[in-house]
Amino acid sequence: MLFNSFSFFIFLPIVYILYWVVFKNCSSSKNLLLLIASYFFYSCWDIRFLLLLIFSTLLDYYSAIKIFDSKTITQKKNWLFLSIVINLGFLGVFKYYNFFITSFAEGVQNLGFNFNGLWLLNIILPVGISFYTFHGLSYVIDTYNNKIRPEKDFIVYSLFVSFFPLLVAGPIERATHLLPQLKQNRNFNYTKTIDGLQQILWGLFKKVVIADNCAVYANQIFNGYENYSASSLILGAVFFSFQIYCDFSGYSDIALGSARLFGIELLKNFSFPYFSRDIAEFWRRWHISLSSWFKDYLYIPLGGSKVNKYRAIINTFIIFIVSGFWHGANWTFLFWGFLNAVYFLPLLIFGLNRKNLQIVSKDKILPSFNDFFQILFTFSLVTFAWIFFRAPNLSIAWDFVKHIINSSILTIPQDFPLITTVLVICFIIIEWISRFGVHPFQKTNKIKYVGIRWLIYYIFILTIILVSGKQQQFIYFQF
Amino acid sequence: MNTLIKRLLLFFLIAFLFLLLLSRIDNIDKKLSQDNNIVSIKNKSKFDSLDILFVGNSYCYSGIIPEIFDSINYKTYNLGISTAGPYFYELLLDEYLAQCQQKPKSIYLLISPTTFSCLADNFLAYPIHRYLENSFTNEYIAYKYKEYNEYDEILQKSIRKGFSNIFTVGMKKNENFETLLSKGYCKSTQVYTSNILKSTQALYYPLRKDNFSEIKFKHLLNYLENLNKIRNIEIVLFDLPTNELKNYYNSNFISNYNFGKNILSKKYKFISLDSSLPNSFFQNIDHLNYSGAQIATNNLVRIILSKKE
Known part of the structure; x- marks a missing residue:
């Protein structure tokens, strides 16, 4: 169901009326309604991928609770590692597997070796996988970093991952921003x-x-x-x-x-x-939720700007190239990311990136x-x-x-x-x-x-x- | 909340009524239109007491020349309309039979793979229901033929046309459009070449995934039964050479089509004019040109005369 389709303009008022008229007094019913509506919205693309979404939701919900309950730092790390590996594993299989395997084969053939029988996957990319995977990851990492307590209400957590307006193409939400809103009672505001x-x-x-x-x-x-x-x-x-x-x-x-x-x-x-x-300003204004995600969960853990210039340049290239790669499994996206890093470089070197x-x-x-x-x-x-x-x-x-x-x-x-x-x-x-x-x-x-x-x-x-x-x-x- | 709902209802009601009004004036230029489909629909009422009424899609209006029938004193009219399938046939014939003083002796209905294609009866590209003498609304058509998925686009097209009519209808001149078509026949002398193939073949690729529409097939069966028994009109089915068309359909579609054609030919007279002709008799991948139409029409005349004897 596309936002610019006729069906969405039937779907939205129905959910809206049910939400404010039928379930107006009960916050938990409102959340349940939104969750059902979101799953319906998502299954309009392909109902099979709904299972993947629910699995990803369950994984992160459970991982966060286990991270919080873990007595030792090793246990916490293990649960975090498990969640990240499985989440990125799904993303890797669905989005990047064919790219890696064909690129590897091309590389091997360029070295003069024969490489036959590529094991390519004949699968389509589940809609919104990059977005909901990043939702889940931010939640688990924030729990690990003690920025938030794990959400016990599964309906609320599922809605955080699957809320239909942001499910298929963002914005990439943060648990610290969205979860408190979902937990409080929402009143009608003209x-x-x-x-x-x-x-x-x-x-x-x-x-x-x-x-x-x-x-x-x-x-x-x-x-x-x-x-x-x-x-x-x-x-x-x-x-x-x-x-x-x-x-x-x-x-x-x-x-x-x-x-x-x-x-x-x-x-x-x-x-x-x-x-x-300038380019730095452009990246503060373009796809802000993704840029800030990479800043918080990749750039700052790498040392951010509190490192020497040489390391900061490397970090910048990493961020931009990963950001390019997030968009798709193609060398074009990697180069696009690299090019933006090159644009950014003079600003970083001369300290003009926050001008x-x-x-x-x-x-x-x-x-x-x-x-x-x-x-x-x-x-x-x-x-x-x-x-x-x-x-x-x-x-x-x-x-x-x-x-x-x-x-x-x-x-x-x-x-x-x-x-x-x-x-x-x-x-x-x-x-x-x-x-x-x-x-x-x-x-x-x-x-x-x-x-x-x-x-x-x-x-x-x-x-x-x-x-x-x-x-x-x-x-x-x-x- | 109540204030919001009241205001929204009023806001959207005004918008809806205004848009609906625009969609209703999409056809106010129909008397001035130069589109051959509309000209053909408009002129059909002038041809009464026919011996044969030909009904079909674009293969029909480019493949049957009514003037050739003049030589054997047969009064004919070619009511070929682009993408016509069973739904278009019904709309066109119902209106024609309601208008004519004396119903035609025979109705010759063109059957081709495209007749039963899911892509046939394209109300979006050819909204003929709006150009009939007693036009139908988009809503009625969407409801009657279950074209709900296309409704928003059909409505949007009507709104656009209605809006442009406000500014352009006064500027159009009433010309003698009867000269554009010769009793519904649309002449083309273009000869099919490899360049035409290259430039047009992409248009035919969607046919590979096309499905034979059982719903349309059954609709036609029921409708023809009604025409034949209740209205007592002779129904004759015929086909025409379609050059490379069948190569673009999948084998499943073609086998279903042949099966359907078999059923139809057992119930009604079927005249097959589909023979392999060289490229020089076609204007493109699937339509006959003037030379091809002469051959096909003369063949049909010959068959009709031989049966008469």
Whole structure:
């Protein structure tokens, strides 16, 4: 069940009404309802993977209790080790096994040895496995580090792992943030509900109008890049940058908005990343829940920034490459991670990685020339890296880049998508205006007349219906 | 909570009514449309007291030339509509029979693998129900033919069309569209080449995973029985050469199709015109061109005359 599907807009109100009308007085019933709804939501993809999800939930639930009850540090470590190995084992088998085995075979063959009979697995990747595995891991590690006490209520813990808005593509939640919300009684709040609905509408707009329309041109260019001029390739790459941003942040907005309807606040995942003035700022604003997960559970255990410069550089490369690898079993993702680490390197060496902590041009209508060119430069770097992320393999990515370095860079792009370009420009303007808040509809709350507010919503709804591109699955579902 | 529910209901009610209204004006340009399917539907009422009414999909409108029947003084009309299958046949025939002063002596119904394909009767790509004289709503069609999965997309298309009609319908000119089609026949002189194969074959790949629709097959059986017995109209089934079409279907589909065709041919007269013709008689992977249509139609005339004798 996709967030941008008709069935989701039947499913969501039904769960909502049951939640606030039928089970309004009982917190535990509300949790049970959300859990059943979440399992139903997940089983709409493939019911077989529900068993894997339940097993992973049971494993982490039990491991955390055993870690907490263990008398010795060795016992604690053993339970932690067991949980991590099994969790990552599943992830490894489903997501990385075929990649490792084919890469190994290629490596062996390159050395001149014969390697026949690859044992490849003919399996599909369970939706959301990377996300719920990381939920579980953060919970077990936090329990081990005594940041939280293990949750005894299995329904509450299962809901933490499986809550349908975040189940298949995040945000990657922390037990310290979400579990307390699930345990307390949640009361209906009119303002929060309206805010949730507004954020869902904005997310849908981003996904259906911007991302799906950009996808048409980006797919056309990436699938036949040999036949296009350099300017077309650049435009295709730029459109992919907007596609992936609006696709994923649109999904996150719908997730956050949906959760807010049930009185639950999820972690913010995006904060206007394309207005970043350097790569460090970009990574503080892009897929925040994943970046902070890696920071807390990998970067800091490796020593973080409290090590010598040489070690800090190695740690940075590890984080970015692992982050790339988290996205998928392909050398393209590894290279994308590596490239971002290279971008980050000068900032780290010169101590500039925490230079831009505030949103750009605070209290100003337009950016200064300096800010503008920094934003443009950062966006160009990010877009260049997205080429490697989007390409099916590294040789195609390099070939794509080679085709860009061409005299046709100054020509008008072929099959120029005027309407999509206008939509993207409008989107940038709306994002710029609303960059101090969470979503642009927060601005409409200041409008006194209900009719005008509603008219704005109707215009967006009509735009979604009229200008939506061909329905595409959310990109991050594959991760 | 009550305030919220009331406001949301009002908000969505207004939105729903507005969108429904837009979806209802998607066909206000039907008299001005140049689409050959719509022109064909619109013109059908002008052809009354027919000897033969041909009904079929795009193979029919590109493969049967009614003018050839003029030479033997047969009044015919080709009601071929893109992707038509049993559901389209029902909608088209019901309206035609309700409109005509005198019902046709025979209805010749085209049967091909695509007739029973799950991809046939594509209300999304060809929303003919909106362009009939007495048009049907999207909701009725979704309910009647259980097209619930497609309903949202069909509705969305209607809303888009309705919205664009607001701005464009006044700009369209009423031209003499009858010249576009010759009694429903859609002429093409294009000749099938390897370039056409290369550029179009990807469109046919989904057929590999296509399933033979038993539901549609049974629907057609029931409908034909009704036509034949209750309305007392002679039903003749026929097929046409479809070049490489069958190569794109899986063997399971083809065996089910042959089985179904066998059942139909036992119940009704079946004229097979499906013979292997060279590529020069086709415009693409599966449609006859003008030369091919001449051969197929002349063959049909010959068979009809021989049976008459």
